[in-house]
Amino acid sequence: MSTHIADVAWALKPGEDFAAGRYGRGHTVTFDGGVTLAGTASEHVVGKWAAREAVDPEEMLVAALSSCHMLTFLHLARLAGFGVTAYRDHAEGVLEETRPGRRAVTRVTLRPDIDWAGTAPDTERLAALHEAAHEECFIANSVRTEVVVAAPLSPR
Template sequence: MSEHVATIAWTRGDQPFADKHYSRAHDWTFDGGAVVRGSSAPSSVRVPFSDPAAVDPEEAMVASLSSCHMLWFLDFAARAGLVVDRYEDQASGTLGRNEAGRSYMSAVTLRPTTTFSGRQPDQAELDHLHHEAHQSCDMANSVRATITVLATLD
């Protein structure tokens, strides 16, 4: 098995803390050196205590699922002899409530649009490739959210 590392760092600075009027902005540093600004979602904690320009955990989860799916899709398309020129996904996630009344990511919808050169797959082949990608995606296998793929050709 492989290990994947991220360092999450937040500092209070001179902000008050006990009154909850502190910034939720922080940094995500990944093992390859990339740094991403993170924050709570403005829908959860109002601005200025959230940074709307930063990535919130819910967006990161949706992006992670979409990215993992895309990487597997590209692999399966290449194995099928297809040439992918472009892949774009307008993915979204929905928070719901579980049996205990706690908020969780209940559904994620992937909306990949793919452009191919040369041989063009029909919708059945496209759907099969996306099914295989979904079955292989480590991230999709790690969550309990319902994940729907609505694939189209460009």
């Protein structure tokens, strides 16, 4: 087993009014490897109080699912004897109201676009590789969000 750390830090800025909800939602997220990124609440949720150049938690969840699927897929493709030269994904998450006053990211659609070296898997094998990657992805196994892999029907 392993432990993963993220340090999240936020501070009220001069002139902001916390009690009235008039404060910036920008913060930092520092990962145990030393990478720091700018975080924020979603602009869709807090409007002008969001930090425009930052990443919101919903985007981080979508990115985590996409990244985990990709890394698992690359490993499985290699083990199956296929060569991958590039992998891109335009992943999309949907935030919906699940019941009055409750919202959740209910669906994430992954759209992997893969370039192959040598022989590419046929449609059936490609689908099986994506299914296996989904089943083995640690992040997909950690969430209730529906994750859909909408890969091209045939390899490129």
